[in-house]
Every structure is written in structure tokens, then in C-alpha cells.
Amino acid sequence: MRALHAQDPGELGGHRLLARLGAGGMGVVYLARTAGGTLVALKVIRAEYAADRAFRERFRREARLARGFTCRWLVPVTDADAEAREPWLATAFVPGPSLAEAVDGHGPLPAAVVTALGARLAEALAEVHGAGLVHRDVKPGNVLLALDGPRLIDFGIARSPGVTALTEPGAIVGTPGYLAPEQARSGGEAAPASDLFALGCVLAYALTGQRPFGLGDPAAVLYRTVHEEPDVPGLDRMPLPLRTAITGCLAKDPAGRPTAAELAHSLRDVEQTTTGPDPRTAPHQQTAPDPRTAYHQQVAPDREFIPALDPLADWLPSAVLRLVTDRSARALDPPPRQRGPAAPPEPTVVDERRAPSRRRILAIGGSAVAVLAASGTGTVILLTDPQGAAQGGGAQTLPAYDIGFQAALTGHQKEVGLAQERGARLAVAAHNAQKDAGFRLALTSYDDRGEAGRAKDGARKLLSGRSLCAVIGPTTVAAARAAVPLYGKASTAVLLVSADYTATELSSTETRTLCVTTAPSGSRTLPVVAYLTGVYKVERTAVVQDQAAPGMAETVRDLRETPPSEGTATVHPVASGTDDFDPAVAAALATHPEAVVYAGTSPTRAAACARALATAGFTGPRVTFESVMRPAFPEAAGEAAEGWVFEAPYSEPQSSDSKAAKAFTAAYRDRYGAFPARWAAEAYDAVGLIAASLNANGGGAGISPGQVAERLFKLTYDGVAKPIRFSQDLTHGLSIENASFLYQVEDGKFRFLGRYDQVS
Incomplete structure (x- = not known):
């Protein structure tokens, strides 16, 4: 949750905006409060998408259908305006964590809880399917854990075609690892049975903490989904009804899977034999006030509170309950709105412990620099233009964006990190030297030493910069494994230049904004x-x-x-x-x-x-x-x-005959007195790709990190090292045909x- 920007509206459609919950290429999601005092999540769609007549019509139709949902395990659409210049919709606000956050952070759930989870999610899907819709992206990240039960979210309303659910018929959408075999095959269409396969994957993950078709390269995950049996450790030791439900959902043949209604009925029967009748269908006796009622009176005063999962004493582990409590408190006390114009980019941290040499100072960011401050924590540099006017002085009319750079810059793994930093700085300087540049760039470096703990700290520090548009790095597998999910949660593009994506074993739910620019192992x-x-x-x-x-x-x-x-x-x-x-x-x-x-x-x-x-x-x-x-x-x-x-997977620009490679080699030698080190050219191209995404978004002020991330995968970029192309399917994988060298x-x-x- 972040403070409202100065340019954000104060009110929309009778909702008072309180804070930003997130932002991406499609628009901004706000925390808002209705006139009746209920908290909602309000999503505003950018006008450029609304200009698409088919998109607006789909938005109108699906918002209308979703407003008719009555199942309490679906997050309801409470209001929407499809005719506004920037269409918006509001859904009930759920402060709980996602199933992915809970399991990845605190371990698998007990079998009884997974049974209850499956029953309620199946009920939700039964209503979706009954309305003639298909969710298409059932996954742990789209299941929220509330105090009184789970909620299924994200039906793809207000999503661009090809991103996820409820897009045009025939589009192959979803998340590898939860995508049904018939969807993974070329031309496969989503159907209700596809949602059941995904639900089976979700329940297996909740029960074991592992994805049934593994992690790694999305194409490999899809291959295993189509051709191999799921791997669910310990499933044979689980209660028979739950085991039967999961194996039935994971059948390769859609005809062999249960319907959502059948699954909900079978799991409800199991639940009631072990926990007693459902409180919604039997009198609920309670000798003392439920402490959760107070929360609902504050967050949703116009909705009745039903403690629907009271038969399950251990519905949420204590650690997950603490997450709910913390988020509830933050929702009731949002941060104050930012005042004044957006802040300029954070200054560039050259080194955390020592001042740079004169040669290193002159090497940073252009023709001249000014040393602003030196202290025990490092030396801060402000880039200047060739005439000596600092950014914010002579270039005040141009918006400025900060590129984060995270790498091992010290220690035994520093060679690659230092080479990439040099390449990135050259690219920033080259961009800022362009007379027709529509914006300025700055580079903020963080030395994570290749360590997972420092990588998380570095990600948090870089994400705190208000002008951050994207991040390059990390350079080690351990650091990437730790930091990439944090950038993903913040909808911030992170360009992995050298660390092997396959070895990170990151799940697709954590890598929606990860742009891999090197061929995987x-x-x-x-x-x-x-x-x-x-x-x-x-x-x-x-x-x-x-x-x-x-x-x-x-x-x-x-x-x-x-x-x-x-x-x-x-x-x-x-x-x-x-x-x-x-x-x-x-x-x-x-x-x-x-x-x-x-x-x-x-x-x-x-x-x-x-x-x-x-x-x-x-x-x-x-x-x-x-x-x-x-x-x-x-x-x-x-x-x-x-x-x-x-x-x-890396080139040698000094041996290339291309004009761009020759210019890069000359600039590198002039500045650093040596031929470009391995991976330097690839980092140079990563900055160029980010700049191209900013340009594709208009190159003006107010471009969000989510917009940068979305555009990256649609670009074709002829870099110094190699041409960069991405597949236009759901994997967004790098086109590897021209990405390797001998x-x-x-x-x-x-x-x-x-x-x-x-x-x-």
C-alpha cells in the first residue's frame, strides 16, 4: 500500500480514494471507501485501452455478469462505470494474503483446511461456470485468505487480451503450472474443465508446498503438464476423499474431471463428517462475541458478518493471521497523500563504503559530474549535462527516470557485476547525451554481494525510490531467487541479464514482470x-x-x-x-x-x-x-x-563488425582503458531496452513501472550484443534462435x- 500521488483524484464515482494498492500497464488500483463506509479496491483503466471498442464492450458485459455473483467465496464487483473516459470498477476489499504468500512463506496447510479450501473454491467456480464464464487463471496468487474463508479473485475483467482470464474466445491464457493440458496445446480453448484442472494444481500446492509440474522454464513446465504425470509428494498418505478429488481434477482428459458442483458437493460431505454442519445451514450458537465482528464493522459496515468457517478451529495459521491483522490495520490507517510534483531520481550510490577514485568519478554518467556529499556511508554523485547544468537545473523540463542496478559488486563474484555496471552506465550516459531525448535517465546501484539476504534488502531499497522505472540484475542465482519475487509483487520490471533463469527455479507466479534477456541453460x-x-x-x-x-x-x-x-x-x-x-x-x-x-x-x-x-x-x-x-x-x-x-550466452563486441558494436567498444575503451568485459554489452542493451519501453509509452512524465514491464515484451530491439525478441505467447520467453554465441x-x-x- 502506497500513498496517493499528487495527481491522483480524491474521489471517483462516489468513492473516496485513500491509497494506491498497485499500478500496472492497464491502470491503477486504489484503496477507496464508499459513501456507506465500506472499503473497496477500485481499478481505473487507462484511456488508451478503453479506446478499443471491443475491450470496452467486453468490460461492460463481464462487469455486468460479475455483479450478479452471490457466492460469498467470490470477491464481488460492487460498482463499475464502463462509459467513463477511463472505465473503472470496484470490488470488495480483502486484506488477507494470497495462498501463494501464505504457503511460500509459512508452509503447507493441513489436509482439513485444504479440504475446506477446495470445497469453497469449487463453489465459487460452480457459480462462475453457471453464468457461462470461465475463470482461466485459477492459481494460488488469485486466492485470498480472509478471516472467514478464501476468496477467488481476478476474473480478467479490465485485463488486456492475452494477459489472463476472460479474453477473446480461443486465446491461450493462464499461468504455466496451472494451465490445463488442452490449453497448453496449440489452439486449445479454455473450458470449465480447464478451471478444475487448475484447481487440482492449487490444492496439491496448498497441501504440499510444491507445484505438481515443477518450476523452471515455462516451456518445460508446459511440456511436463501435457506429457508427464503430476508429482504430488505424500499424496498417497492423504485422506482418500481429498486424494480422489485432486487426482480427479488432474486428469489429462477433460472428460475425466469432476464438475465444480460435483467437487464442491463431495468435499462438503467430507468436511461435514469431520467438522459438523455448515454454519450457514444450521443455527450458529456463540456464547461470546466473535472478535472478528469489530473488524467487519469498521471495514464493511454495510455487510453482514458471517463467521463461515467457524467449524474449522485452525482455518488460518497464526503467522497468516498476523498478516491479515497487519494489512487490516494499514487499510484503516492509509498513508497521507504525497504533496507537490514527483520527486527526481534518487542520487546514484557509487559504493557503500569508500569514495570513488577520480577516474571512477569521471566515468559516471556523462561529460561532467558534481560530488555532492561524502560520508561514512558512501559518496553520492549527481549527473550533469555537457554544459554543466545538473539534472533538475538546465534539464528541468524533461521528466527523469531512475533505473535500479542490483549486482554483486564486491566479493569473489564481482567480476560480472562490475562489467554490467560499466555497460549500464555507458548506456545511461549515451541516452542522456541525445539531443532529442524526451526524458533523462539515472542509475542507482546496490551491491548485494550475491547474497540472498542482502538481495532482499537491496530490492526493498531500490523499490523505495519514487522515480524507479525498472531494475537490472541481480547477477547471481541466489540473489535473483530472493529478489525477483519482491519486484514482481511491486509490478516492477526486472531484467535478468546474466543469472540463469532455469537455475533460479522461480515460479511463474513470481515472474510476471521478469524480463530474461539471456538464453537459459x-x-x-x-x-x-x-x-x-x-x-x-x-x-x-x-x-x-x-x-x-x-x-x-x-x-x-x-x-x-x-x-x-x-x-x-x-x-x-x-x-x-x-x-x-x-x-x-x-x-x-x-x-x-x-x-x-x-x-x-x-x-x-x-x-x-x-x-x-x-x-x-x-x-x-x-x-x-x-x-x-x-x-x-x-x-x-x-x-x-x-x-x-x-x-x-554473451557476445564479444570488439570482434563484431556492426557499427553499434564498434561504437560501444570505442566508448568502453575510452572510459575504462580496456576492451569490454563479458556481459558488459548485454547490460548496455538492457538499459536501451528500458529506454525503448519508456519511449513506447510516450516518453513523458508519469509512466509507471508496470507500464514499462508490459511494453518490454512487445518490443523488438536490435542491441549491441544481439537482437532481442520475445515470444508473444504467455511465456514471454526470449527468442533463443539468435541469443547464443561460439x-x-x-x-x-x-x-x-x-x-x-x-x-x-
Whole structure:
């Protein structure tokens, strides 16, 4: 919950606005109070979407239908105006956390609670389906836990086409991991049975804390949903009725799933045999006043309070109850409205502990800088324009936006972070030097040292900046795993430049605003197969699998199932407890391969493989992966390293012939006295992509982080490192066809060969 901005209205449709609950590309959601004193969540739609006649008609129809819902487990639409210049709708305000927050933060729920949860959500879906609608995005993030029971929210009203529920017929929408198999298949349409499949996934998650089709790359999750059985740990030990309900919902065939009404009836029967009759259908005796009544008298004085889940003594764990209490208190005491114009970007923090050198000061943000303050917490820099007028002085007429940068800038993982920071600063300076720029940029850095705890602190600090438009980073998997969900909850775009998204195992509910600009490790075989197929036309491949790197098992499987030239690939394992690669290499060469692939991550163990191949006299193509591409490999392998080829997700701009790459290399060398380090160009492009999104949103003042995030995925951007394209399906994944590169050892050094699809 955040304070109202100075430009926010004070009243809308008879509702007094109190605070901002969130903002995104579609509009702003406010906490508001009706004339009768009831708190509501009021969503205002941006005029540009309302200009779409089909959107406005859909908004009008679906708002009308939703206002007719009577099931108390649905969050009702209380008011709406489809004819306003900026249409809006109001729904009952529920201060409780989502099921995702509760389970991820405090663990799985007891079987009895999950039974009650399933019964009530099934009741809600039965009414939705009875109205001729399909929810299409049933997931933990769309289930709120209130004091008196769960609430199903977000029917897609006031959502743009392709985002989530209630869009045009035939659109494939939803969240991977909760999407039914028939929806995941190309052209699949959502139906009531699809909602039941999603509900089965939700109940399995609530019961175990795990997604039944796993985490990771959305495409991989969708594949498992269609082709593999769900993984629900301990389901066989759960009560039979609940087990039957979940397995029935998760049937691959829609015809094999229960209807929402059937599921609600069966779970209600189970609940009543263990808890007694439902208080709505039997007299409710209560010897003392329910303490929750006082809350309802303040939050919703015009609605009757029904303690609907009283038969369940442990409906909400105490930790979740505390969340409800805290949010209820904040709703009753919203922050005061901001006064005056929006604040300028936060100043750039160069380092938290020491003042920068003169060379480092001159390297920041343009032709001149002014050191404003130095203290024990660091040195603060204010960017200036070439004429020496500080931002806010000569450039007062231009809006200013802050880009957050979070990375490991100290410690043993600092190399990548420092390179990216340099690339990002060059991009900010280049943008601000443009004479026709419609806005100014600033960069605020935070050193998370690659640690999860500091990553969360860094995310909170960056999000506190009122001019923040997007964030670049983090640079380590641990930090990304900790920080990305916080940015997602704040509807703020976070661009993951180097950290491997696949390894983060982030769920799709946490990554709606995550923009991955590098090829994930799950696609690492593509450039290898393309190289061996296109350059050498290899039909027999031997894979030396280093079992000291268990994370390479999927890569090995991909090579075996999709070998170069659609030929054959044999796999020859090397145990993790030995450094002797000779037996595995001998077995591999006995198959008469035309090429050998080392599937491992250790440069020194890869060197042992290279030496064994050289000793055996093999001179054909030898290929491996980026994690091996370190100085330790040629140092340990010696002459045996010559000719080895590596896939890598980053480019080398100094070896490119493009005009943009040459200009970037010259600027980098001029400022830092060296060729660009790996990942610097990719960070430079990330800033360019953010600037392109701001421009696509009009480039004026008042662009929200949510608007930046929404536009990112619709852009095509030709960067210094590579062209950036995103799939226009629900995954928004990076188009990997042109996102990987090849290197080769030559004279003991790694020589850039080029983009893998352009190497001949």
C-alpha cells in the first residue's frame, strides 16, 4: 500500500480514494471507501485501452455478469462505470494474503483446511461456470485468505487480451503450472474443465508446498503438464476423499474431471463428517462475541458478518493471521497523500563504503559530474549535462527516470557485476547525451554481494525510490531467487541479464514482470547441435558425461534425444569420484564418433577429458559449454585445448563488425582503458531496452513501472550484443534462435567465432 500521488483524484464515482494498492500497464488500483463506509479496491483503466471498442464492450458485459455473483467465496464487483473516459470498477476489499504468500512463506496447510479450501473454491467456480464464464487463471496468487474463508479473485475483467482470464474466445491464457493440458496445446480453448484442472494444481500446492509440474522454464513446465504425470509428494498418505478429488481434477482428459458442483458437493460431505454442519445451514450458537465482528464493522459496515468457517478451529495459521491483522490495520490507517510534483531520481550510490577514485568519478554518467556529499556511508554523485547544468537545473523540463542496478559488486563474484555496471552506465550516459531525448535517465546501484539476504534488502531499497522505472540484475542465482519475487509483487520490471533463469527455479507466479534477456541453460544444446550439424554435418556424436555435474543430466538427455544431423549420440559417463577420463574416452571412441561433446562444468576436469582425447589421437570437433570457458581450461589442457569450441550466452563486441558494436567498444575503451568485459554489452542493451519501453509509452512524465514491464515484451530491439525478441505467447520467453554465441581456443586463448547461427 502506497500513498496517493499528487495527481491522483480524491474521489471517483462516489468513492473516496485513500491509497494506491498497485499500478500496472492497464491502470491503477486504489484503496477507496464508499459513501456507506465500506472499503473497496477500485481499478481505473487507462484511456488508451478503453479506446478499443471491443475491450470496452467486453468490460461492460463481464462487469455486468460479475455483479450478479452471490457466492460469498467470490470477491464481488460492487460498482463499475464502463462509459467513463477511463472505465473503472470496484470490488470488495480483502486484506488477507494470497495462498501463494501464505504457503511460500509459512508452509503447507493441513489436509482439513485444504479440504475446506477446495470445497469453497469449487463453489465459487460452480457459480462462475453457471453464468457461462470461465475463470482461466485459477492459481494460488488469485486466492485470498480472509478471516472467514478464501476468496477467488481476478476474473480478467479490465485485463488486456492475452494477459489472463476472460479474453477473446480461443486465446491461450493462464499461468504455466496451472494451465490445463488442452490449453497448453496449440489452439486449445479454455473450458470449465480447464478451471478444475487448475484447481487440482492449487490444492496439491496448498497441501504440499510444491507445484505438481515443477518450476523452471515455462516451456518445460508446459511440456511436463501435457506429457508427464503430476508429482504430488505424500499424496498417497492423504485422506482418500481429498486424494480422489485432486487426482480427479488432474486428469489429462477433460472428460475425466469432476464438475465444480460435483467437487464442491463431495468435499462438503467430507468436511461435514469431520467438522459438523455448515454454519450457514444450521443455527450458529456463540456464547461470546466473535472478535472478528469489530473488524467487519469498521471495514464493511454495510455487510453482514458471517463467521463461515467457524467449524474449522485452525482455518488460518497464526503467522497468516498476523498478516491479515497487519494489512487490516494499514487499510484503516492509509498513508497521507504525497504533496507537490514527483520527486527526481534518487542520487546514484557509487559504493557503500569508500569514495570513488577520480577516474571512477569521471566515468559516471556523462561529460561532467558534481560530488555532492561524502560520508561514512558512501559518496553520492549527481549527473550533469555537457554544459554543466545538473539534472533538475538546465534539464528541468524533461521528466527523469531512475533505473535500479542490483549486482554483486564486491566479493569473489564481482567480476560480472562490475562489467554490467560499466555497460549500464555507458548506456545511461549515451541516452542522456541525445539531443532529442524526451526524458533523462539515472542509475542507482546496490551491491548485494550475491547474497540472498542482502538481495532482499537491496530490492526493498531500490523499490523505495519514487522515480524507479525498472531494475537490472541481480547477477547471481541466489540473489535473483530472493529478489525477483519482491519486484514482481511491486509490478516492477526486472531484467535478468546474466543469472540463469532455469537455475533460479522461480515460479511463474513470481515472474510476471521478469524480463530474461539471456538464453537459459535449458537451451544450451541448441548452438552445439546447430554447429555440429551446419558446419561439420556430424552424424555420430559421443557425449562424455561428467557425473560430477549432475545439473548437466538434462543437457545430456537433450543431446541423446536430438543429436546433430538427426544422427546418433552415445553417452559415456565418468564417475564424480575419479579424475581418470581414459576409460570413458576409450569407450566413446570405440563407437567411431565424428565429434565429442564434454557435458560437464569443471574447467580442470574438462582439461583431463581433452588430454585423454589428444592422447588417443582424436582430432575431430570437440565441443563443450560456457562454464568450462575459463583460463584454467587451456592452462591445464595445454596443447590439447587447441580447437575446442564453446557455446556461450554473451557476445564479444570488439570482434563484431556492426557499427553499434564498434561504437560501444570505442566508448568502453575510452572510459575504462580496456576492451569490454563479458556481459558488459548485454547490460548496455538492457538499459536501451528500458529506454525503448519508456519511449513506447510516450516518453513523458508519469509512466509507471508496470507500464514499462508490459511494453518490454512487445518490443523488438536490435542491441549491441544481439537482437532481442520475445515470444508473444504467455511465456514471454526470449527468442533463443539468435541469443547464443561460439568461441574457440586458439593459441591458448578464447577466440570469438560469432553468433552460432552465423558461423560457417
